[in-house]
Amino acid sequence: MKAGCRLPAKRFHKHIWPVQPKPLYLNGEFIAADKTLSVRNPATGETIAQMSTCGRDHVAQALADAHAAFQSWRNVVGRTRGDFLLKIAVEVERRKDEFARTITLENGKPLAQSAGEVAMTIDHLRWFAEEARRGYGRVIPPQVEGKRHLVIKSPIGVVAAISPWNFPLVLAVRKVAAALAAGCTVVLKPASATPLCAVLFAECVHAANLPKGAFQLVAGSAAEIAAEFLENPLCRKITFTGSTEVGKKLIAGAAAQVKPLSLELGGHSPVLVFDDADLAKAVEGTMIAKYRNTGQSCIAANRIYVQRGLAEKFIAAFVERVKALKVGSGLEPGVDIGPLINPAAVDLAMKHIVDAQAKGAQLLCGGQRWGEAGSAFLQPTVLTGVPGASLGMCDETFAPVAYVNVFDTEAEAIARANDTTYGLAAYVFTHDLNRAFRLMESLEAGMIGINDGVPTTSNAPFGGVKQSGWGRELGSDGLDAFLDTKHVSLAL
Numbered sequence: 001m002k003a004g005c006r007l008p009a010k011r012f013h014k015h016i017w018p019v020q021p022k023p024l025y026l027n028g029e030f031i032a033a034d035k036t037l038s039v040r041n042p043a044t045g046e047t048i049a050q051m052s053t054c055g056r057d058h059v060a061q062a063l064a065d066a067h068a069a070f071q072s073w074r075n076v077v078g079r080t081r082g083d084f085l086l087k088i089a090v091e092v093e094r095r096k097d098e099f100a101r102t103i104t105l106e107n108g109k110p111l112a113q114s115a116g117e118v119a120m121t122i123d124h125l126r127w128f129a130e131e132a133r134r135g136y137g138r139v140i141p142p143q144v145e146g147k148r149h150l151v152i153k154s155p156i157g158v159v160a161a162i163s164p165w166n167f168p169l170v171l172a173v174r175k176v177a178a179a180l181a182a183g184c185t186v187v188l189k190p191a192s193a194t195p196l197c198a199v200l201f202a203e204c205v206h207a208a209n210l211p212k213g214a215f216q217l218v219a220g221s222a223a224e225i226a227a228e229f230l231e232n233p234l235c236r237k238i239t240f241t242g243s244t245e246v247g248k249k250l251i252a253g254a255a256a257q258v259k260p261l262s263l264e265l266g267g268h269s270p271v272l273v274f275d276d277a278d279l280a281k282a283v284e285g286t287m288i289a290k291y292r293n294t295g296q297s298c299i300a301a302n303r304i305y306v307q308r309g310l311a312e313k314f315i316a317a318f319v320e321r322v323k324a325l326k327v328g329s330g331l332e333p334g335v336d337i338g339p340l341i342n343p344a345a346v347d348l349a350m351k352h353i354v355d356a357q358a359k360g361a362q363l364l365c366g367g368q369r370w371g372e373a374g375s376a377f378l379q380p381t382v383l384t385g386v387p388g389a390s391l392g393m394c395d396e397t398f399a400p401v402a403y404v405n406v407f408d409t410e411a412e413a414i415a416r417a418n419d420t421t422y423g424l425a426a427y428v429f430t431h432d433l434n435r436a437f438r439l440m441e442s443l444e445a446g447m448i449g450i451n452d453g454v455p456t457t458s459n460a461p462f463g464g465v466k467q468s469g470w471g472r473e474l475g476s477d478g479l480d481a482f483l484d485t486k487h488v489s490l491a492l
């Protein structure tokens with residue numbers, strides 16, 4: 001039994017809270033701790049579970065155990081590492097309904113979207129199961145006689161992963177699967193609002209018999225845990241998804257050890273709809289880009305610009321679709337818009353809505369809280385004529401709030417799209433191939449959807465430019481993020 005923890009290590013087969021808190025997963029053992037945090041259902045505000053937490057000493061132990069596990073995991077051949085990931089994928093698939101329900105309970109999103117998140121998680125696991133075989137190096141032709149040059153790839157070592165609450169399963173597994181595939185061991189700290197699906201995932205890892213210490217789950221004070229990740233030299237890399245504000249703190253903290261970071265940070269994605277676009281496709285794509293996950297997506301459409309010739313028709317069709325969205329608990333059938341993560345998130349969104357109106361924007365629908373006073377629900381909202389200086393045009397509105405503005409020329413659209421410190425995703429709706437090429441080259445974003453409101457896929461790089469982050473996840477880049485490159489010069 002670990003110091004400070006009171007339960008012996010055993011697998012948990014049932015949800016037994018309130019009798020037992022949900023456990024951490026440390027060095028192959030499920031351990032419930034005395035200190036816990038409350039997990040709430042954002043739709044009702046009720047506490048649904050207690051999650052065990054740990055302090056720095058346990059995190060230090062987890063890193064030491066991960067370091068010990070790394071010595072053998074790094075030498076497991078890629079194909080076998082992939083087989084472990086496949087076993088985890090099979091286990092997640094077997095429990096997919098339980099995962100989806102858990103995501104909806106702790107995060108609030110509609111059940112069908114939770115099921116979509118689970119499906120994407122399984123696909124990521126399968127993708128990295130295959131990628132595990134492909135940590136390719138290369139041979140470079142010599143420049144002088146008698147030399148040979150090899151480039152080889154080695155797993156970077158122990159990885160710390162910090163994940164957010166908005167896609168609590170898929171964004172954590174995206175990191176864990178890639179790190180394990182590369183031959184690294186990994187310690188995961190999920191968001192405090194949504195740790196429950198990470199516990200389920202740990203159960204799947206355990207069921208797949210992954211070697212102990214290769215994957216571990218910690219929870220608790222983010223600042224304390226991150227301090228150990230940053231200061232402990234056994235932790236060789238931190239991979240983080242979350243806000244730009246916290247990303248900047250990690251950059252500062254990583255300086256002392258020049259610790260490598262992968263950062264998936266905030267976004268402020270523009271949508272550009274041109275006169276030549278297919279109206280139905282543009283409306284549909286913008287709806288998904290804006291309202292998926294109740295507007296709480298890093299790649300959500302935050303600023304929608306429509307060319308003048310199509311603006312009236314687009315706005316009418318878009319507002320009609322938004323008015324038809326069903327708001328309610330994510331567990332209710334047919335719901336499109338669930339609660340935000342907590343009532344404070346609604347307060348912040350309301351501040352952006354009120355500010356936009358005060359600065360001259362016109363409200364086309366929504367604009368109010370939904371349900372009981374103090375709840376976490378917000379009506380899906382559309383505003384138009386939103387001045388550039390308003391809060392929501394300068395920073396993410398992490399909520400189902402759309403700002404639709406009109407533009408005249410392509411040059412103006414590009415300038416307005418790029419007029420932000422962020423650069424995560426951008427969306428373009430046009431049928432002009434030449435324009436599509438001009439835009440994909442000039443838009444400052446890591447991901448560009450052309451006539452596509454959902455550009456994320458396991459087999460292509462995901463990440464941002466500017467203050468939206470460093471590095472890429474998914475695709476072959478996702479594996480490379482956890483590999484060191486070594487040049488070997490051989491004199492014959």
Ligand code: NAP
Pocket residue numbers: 162163164165166167171189190191192193220221222223226241242243244246247249250263264265266267297298299396398424463464468469
């Ligand atoms: P957040 O507040 O930055 O939290 C993200 C994670 O960081 C959580 O696990 C959190 O732990 C932890 N954290 C908080 N303070 C920390 C600190 N001082 N040091 C280290 N870790 C710390 O972000 P969020 O509110 O959960 O997520 C929303 C943001 O994430 C938005 O800006 C969104 O755009 C961005 N995001 C980006 C991507 C992407 O791929 N680029 C994807 C999804 C979301 P606690 O929960 O315990 O506080």
